[in-house]
Amino acid sequence: MAVKKRAKTLAHGRPPVAKHAKQMNSKQTQNIISTHHRLEKEKAAAIKKGDQTAADALTEAIEKNGGLPTYQAASKLGQSKVRGGDSSKVLVEWLQEEGILKTKPLDESSNSPLRLLEVGALSTKNEISRHPKQMQVTRIDLNSQEPGIEQQDFMERPLPTAPEDRFDILSLSLVLNYVPDPVGRGEMLKRLAQFLQKPDHYDEKETKLPSLFFVLPLPCVKNSRYMNEKLLLRIMENLGFAVLHKKSSTKLCYYLFRLARKGNKAKTEKRIVNDGVTRNNFSIIVK
Structure with missing residues (x-):
């Protein structure tokens, strides 16, 4: 049976x-x-x-x-700072390169801080937390590990109904790989844009916002039968995201995307792109 x-x-x-x-x-x-x-x-x-x-x-x-x-x-x-595993270090570095985060301290007359939603937050003391005048961070996780992290399933978070409920930056670091099935991963990716400000919310000079910081284990895109970087970037492009930065370490791959437009509702099915007995089965299905 x-x-x-x-x-x-x-x-x-x-x-x-x-x-x-x-x-x-x-x-x-x-x-x-x-x-x-x-x-x-x-x-x-x-x-x-x-x-x-x-x-x-x-x-x-x-x-x-x-x-x-x-x-x-x-x-x-x-992933601790002691082990050098704080992925938000890369986010801060890229935001500073783009001029979104300033390297010098801000005075009281500076503009309001940008709003960031960190999904799957492990700590309130990561690198991004060192810029409170420039970045207002909302942290959520399925299992909150300390005060300051709201216990919440991102897939059940109410959708924003007004600009003030949306975010300028969304961080999704080592979260998608925990979603237990390919269709669920696709549904999560489809939901991201709804929590970000619309591109026309910003001045033309602020074209790097809204942004998505996205981190996966390297084998998800380098050693999967059903996924490679080319396919991942095509999925993100179909959802309206344009890549600004990307890099890989020995264990992780990092991406910074800009939400540039509405998605085209293209579907992505599960198909073999890298055959081999040593490959894993990570995949994303977008319906």
């Missing part, structure tokens, strides 16, 4: 918070993260095949690896 599959939610994909994280070195955190991903992938395959015995065994193996709380602790530690 096949295992009955329940509908997956965004919360299903994002692990809960470890309340008391133990100190781990970089080798330990990487081992926990990679093992957890491998076991979850094998468990999903077992459920798809209807093999409940294998699925139960893999659930037990996941718990022996520390379970979801330990995985979340390892992920947070791996």
